[in-house]
Amino acid sequence: MKKNMKIGLFIPCYVDQFYPKVGIATYELLQKLGCEVHFPMGQTCCGQPMANSGYQYLTKGCDANFIANFAGFDYIVCPSGSCVLHVKDHLHDDKQEELAAEMRKKVFELTEFITDILKVDHINGNFPFRVGMHASCHGQRGLKLSQMTELNAPFFSKPEQLLSKINGLDLVSLSRKDECCGFGGTFCVTEEAVSVKMGQDRIKDHENHHVDYITGGDMSCLMHLEGILKRQKSSIKTIHIAEILNSFEN
Amino acid sequence: MSSKKIIEHSEAATRFNKDVERVNWHDETLWFVREKRDRAAHNIPDWELLRETASQIKNNVLSNIHDYLVEFEANAQKNGIIVHWAADAKEHNEIVHSIMAKHDVKQMVKSKSMLTEECHLNDYLAEKGIEVIDSDLGEFIVQLRKEPPSHIVLPAIHLKKEDVSETFHEHLGTEKGNFDPQYLTESARLTLRNTFLTRKVALTGVNFAIAETGEFVVCTNEGNADMGAHLADVHIACMGFEKLIPQRKHLGVFLRLLARSATGQPITTFSSHFKKPRDGKEIHIVIVDNGRSTQLGREDFKNSLKCIRCGACMNTCPVYRRSGGHSYHNAVAGPIGAILAPNLDMSKNADLPFASTLCGSCTNVCPVKIDIHDQLYKWRQVLVKEGHTPAAKTVAMKTMATVLANPMIFNIAGKSGRFVMKNIPALVNNKMNKWYDQREMPSVPEESFREWYKKNSREAKAKKDEQ
Amino acid sequence: MSSKDQILQKIKNSQPNIVADLPDLNILGSDQFEVLDTYKTVLKNIGGDFVEVANYDEISAYLKQNYALERRIITTVPELSEVAVLDWKNEDPHLLQNVELTIIKAHFGVAENSALWVTDDILGQRVAPFITQYLAIIVNKSDIIPTMHQAYERIGNQEYGFGTFIAGPSKTADIEQSLVLGAHGARGLIVFLLE
Numbered sequence: 001m002k003k004n005m006k007i008g009l010f011i012p013c014y015v016d017q018f019y020p021k022v023g024i025a026t027y028e029l030l031q032k033l034g035c036e037v038h039f040p041m042g043q044t045c046c047g048q049p050m051a052n053s054g055y056q057y058l059t060k061g062c063d064a065n066f067i068a069n070f071a072g073f074d075y076i077v078c079p080s081g082s083c084v085l086h087v088k089d090h091l092h093d094d095k096q097e098e099l100a101a102e103m104r105k106k107v108f109e110l111t112e113f114i115t116d117i118l119k120v121d122h123i124n125g126n127f128p129f130r131v132g133m134h135a136s137c138h139g140q141r142g143l144k145l146s147q148m149t150e151l152n153a154p155f156f157s158k159p160e161q162l163l164s165k166i167n168g169l170d171l172v173s174l175s176r177k178d179e180c181c182g183f184g185g186t187f188c189v190t191e192e193a194v195s196v197k198m199g200q201d202r203i204k205d206h207e208n209h210h211v212d213y214i215t216g217g218d219m220s221c222l223m224h225l226e227g228i229l230k231r232q233k234s235s236i237k238t239i240h241i242a243e244i245l246n247s248f249e250n
Numbered sequence: 251m252s253s254k255k256i257i258e259h260s261e262a263a264t265r266f267n268k269d270v271e272r273v274n275w276h277d278e279t280l281w282f283v284r285e286k287r288d289r290a291a292h293n294i295p296d297w298e299l300l301r302e303t304a305s306q307i308k309n310n311v312l313s314n315i316h317d318y319l320v321e322f323e324a325n326a327q328k329n330g331i332i333v334h335w336a337a338d339a340k341e342h343n344e345i346v347h348s349i350m351a352k353h354d355v356k357q358m359v360k361s362k363s364m365l366t367e368e369c370h371l372n373d374y375l376a377e378k379g380i381e382v383i384d385s386d387l388g389e390f391i392v393q394l395r396k397e398p399p400s401h402i403v404l405p406a407i408h409l410k411k412e413d414v415s416e417t418f419h420e421h422l423g424t425e426k427g428n429f430d431p432q433y434l435t436e437s438a439r440l441t442l443r444n445t446f447l448t449r450k451v452a453l454t455g456v457n458f459a460i461a462e463t464g465e466f467v468v469c470t471n472e473g474n475a476d477m478g479a480h481l482a483d484v485h486i487a488c489m490g491f492e493k494l495i496p497q498r499k500h501l502g503v504f505l506r507l508l509a510r511s512a513t514g515q516p517i518t519t520f521s522s523h524f525k526k527p528r529d530g531k532e533i534h535i536v537i538v539d540n541g542r543s544t545q546l547g548r549e550d551f552k553n554s555l556k557c558i559r560c561g562a563c564m565n566t567c568p569v570y571r572r573s574g575g576h577s578y579h580n581a582v583a584g585p586i587g588a589i590l591a592p593n594l595d596m597s598k599n600a601d602l603p604f605a606s607t608l609c610g611s612c613t614n615v616c617p618v619k620i621d622i623h624d625q626l627y628k629w630r631q632v633l634v635k636e637g638h639t640p641a642a643k644t645v646a647m648k649t650m651a652t653v654l655a656n657p658m659i660f661n662i663a664g665k666s667g668r669f670v671m672k673n674i675p676a677l678v679n680n681k682m683n684k685w686y687d688q689r690e691m692p693s694v695p696e697e698s699f700r701e702w703y704k705k706n707s708r709e710a711k712a713k714k715d716e717q
Numbered sequence: 718m719s720s721k722d723q724i725l726q727k728i729k730n731s732q733p734n735i736v737a738d739l740p741d742l743n744i745l746g747s748d749q750f751e752v753l754d755t756y757k758t759v760l761k762n763i764g765g766d767f768v769e770v771a772n773y774d775e776i777s778a779y780l781k782q783n784y785a786l787e788r789r790i791i792t793t794v795p796e797l798s799e800v801a802v803l804d805w806k807n808e809d810p811h812l813l814q815n816v817e818l819t820i821i822k823a824h825f826g827v828a829e830n831s832a833l834w835v836t837d838d839i840l841g842q843r844v845a846p847f848i849t850q851y852l853a854i855i856v857n858k859s860d861i862i863p864t865m866h867q868a869y870e871r872i873g874n875q876e877y878g879f880g881t882f883i884a885g886p887s888k889t890a891d892i893e894q895s896l897v898l899g900a901h902g903a904r905g906l907i908v909f910l911l912e
Binding site: 519 | 719720721723724725727728729730731732733735736737738739740742744745746747748759763810811814827829830831832842843844847848864865866868869870872877878879880881882883884885886887888889890891892893894895897899900901902903
């Protein structure tokens with residue numbers, strides 16, 4: 001990365017309001033890695049909740065607001081593969097389509113930004129626990145953050161590559177490596193029965209591997225799993241990958 | 251045709267999930283098939299190249315299907331096959347019936363054909379006094395139970411051997427309480443053997459039809475299509491027009507992909523190429539449109555016509571595995587069904603594209619690389635625009651759109667005023683909220699990230715230091 | 718307008734203006750593996766069995782030892798007239814319902830899936846390999862080829878009324894995914910790999 005790159009920190013709306021610690025970890029981590037990070041205060045939401053419900057035509061205002069807040073940055077970084085994928089696939093502006101197209105290329109999910117742009121392959125963090133990595137679908141199959149089990153292609157995983165270097169972290173190998181957790185945006189309420197069942201099964205796989213924590217790159221999936229874990233009064237906790245990666249002192 | 255009120259996918263899925271053990275079994279059994287598919291696919295070094303090649307062949311077909319159909323018909327006729335064209339399901343059924351009537355035959359044996367399910371042929375023929383027996387074991391079982399198949403490759407996958415045993419005891423007189431699949435299969439074999447030996451008309455589906463040669467290929471593991479066709483005087487083969495492929499050599503690509511994708515087998519037991527009728531016998535082909543030409547004209551959805559009906563997208567779909575095929579109320583269930591069904595009837599099938607988390611696994615297993623999950627997303631947009639969503643949802647979405655486009659409203663200070671907190675389902679703590687039925691809500695932090703940032707960002711700290 | 722004209726017209730209006738190119742198939746099927754070994758392994762995996770034989774006498778000897786010769790055994794291979802009958806090709810196919818064993822010879826076999834290619838000129842009757850209780854197929858070892866791509870190269874423009882690839886015995890897993898051999902067709906398949 002060139003010096004003096006300006007990073008726009010894109011924090012998903014629900015992370016801003018429910019999981020500020022994830023935003024803080026992301027902000028601190030990027031600074032520790034030498035980035036100049038700014039959080040544009042006018043940002044709201046990428047528009048995905050509406051678009052995935054079939055109302056993409058209503059997201060023009062969101063798009064315009066996103067562009068207004070993030071146009072000046074060299075990179076836009078976000079601790080959510082799902083929100084990044086939405087921007088990459090669907091950010092448009094009739095009045096300034098060229099700018100929108102350029103910004104679609106500048107937006108990165110946190111772990112891919114660390115491995116591909118910052119070229120950091122080793123973070124000297126410390127997290128002495130047994131951890132299961134839930135590969136969120138939009139990050140994995142949409143952004144290709146890691147290899148997908150359906151394909152006959154060599155294994156790689158950007159988030160696991162970083163986690164594997166964290167001191168004390170014992171990363172388990174799940175039975176179903178990339179099964180969806182069932183969150184799915186509004187799916188989590190419109191198809192409640194299947195959504196919850198998928199979440200319970202995802203947790204079961206982690207339980208069978210005796211994890212202390214479930215981590216992942218998308219807080220939405222983790223929020224759904226956390227909701228089920230708490231209802232089950234499980235001792236397993238959820239933690240965003242940014243929080244694990246931020247577990248070192250500069 | 252059934253006029254029963256349709257139960258929406260979410261409601262049917264809720265009922266399916268009442269029996270946890272059954273759901274677990276269904277999920278694990280189909281996941282096992284997915285794993286067999288993975289092993290087979292990972293055994294072929296050229297797998298991804300094969301998928302790409304198959305996809306390109308099918309793209310060529312879709313762009314040139316008019317000429318291929320003309321070529322196919324001419325060649326098939328040269329081979330002595332009688333070709334019929336049906337614009338819709340009704341005409342398809344009438345053609346099949348007219349062939350039966352011409353030969354004055356009242357009984358038919360039929361191997362698997364999802365097209366005849368789509369056209370509700372059995373019901374139509376029953377009204378005309380014609381008895382149809384489905385000879386694929388899975389279809390035979392569900393037919394006895396008066397149920398539709400729940401899966402295009404594994405029609406009775408929603409049933410346990412105890413269910414089959416009970417059904418066979420009732421209809422075939424097998425021993426009560428004998429659940430042995432070997433025993434049950436043997437009893438069906440004996441019954442159906444008699445059927446094969448006595449039917450004058452056999453109907454089969456078509457897996458591939460070859461323009462270059464005018465022949466068609468039918469794939470089965472049981473040999474039921476062949477038993478029917480080679481013993482009957484009249485063989486009727488029904489196909490959607492998208493089953494066409496250009497040349498015989500292209501079968502090399504598709505036959506390598508089909509069974510591996512479907513069940514993990516290297517090939518089906520029988521891949522039968524029908525080119526000419528036996529001396530003195532007849533082969534009829536019914537080429538069916540039934541909405542396909544409309545789908546071909548939908549730029550975003552035409553690729554769904556590349557489907558070779560392997561069922562891999564169903565086996566991998568985490569929603570299908572936990573909701574069962576019947577929850578899709580369509581002849582073809584699962585992800586592929588959810589992008590085909592709205593083309594047939596948008597209002598009836600408006601729920602299906604929403605029965606997905608858009609996880610994308612379907613697209614990755616598809617042997618002809620249909621962008622299934624992207625099409626699910628695109629159908630949602632179409633269905634909303636065409637007015638097939640509840641009005642209340644539209645109102646809520648419009649409110650959300652206004653607020654999210656406007657940072658001033660979005661950022662109204664204070665925990666209770668925060669927009670997301672009131673509008674994200676997780677936080678609405680009341681009985682109406684489906685989030686809360688089986689999940690806790692996230693705890694609400696003292697301050698949001700942006701509140702923290704205002705106080706603790708580098709700029710904020712720098713400012714403080716200045717003061 | 719007839720339905721045919723109507724369908725073709727609609728398709729013409731709907732299909733894209735530019736015809737997408739057909740891909741090159743020559744880049745496929747170059748997988749390197751031991752062809753005969755693979756054939757045997759795959760055949761066993763899908764419920765079939767094989768015997769390696771030097772000549773037809775060995776096939777006759779094997780059949781005598783392993784099958785009930787008093788039952789109806791039919792073949793299209795003249796060399797096996799000692800153990801099987803040859804004069805059934807013009808019968809009503811329904812009369813083959815009591816056949817215990819059908820013995821035929823395949824044009825070739827495919828290693829990757831153990832499938833054997835047979836056409837009506839060597840089947841005697843189309844239903845013969847399906848209606849029988851058991852099936853035996855003879856194939857020359859030198860006629861085992863690697864993949865389906867070579868198979869269709871070999872078939873080329875071969876003329877037939879009916880042809881089929883047979884891979885293993887008839888089977889089903891429609892009850893709880895439990896594999897059962899002998900759904901409607903042959904309960905067992907033995908392949909004679911001939912030197």
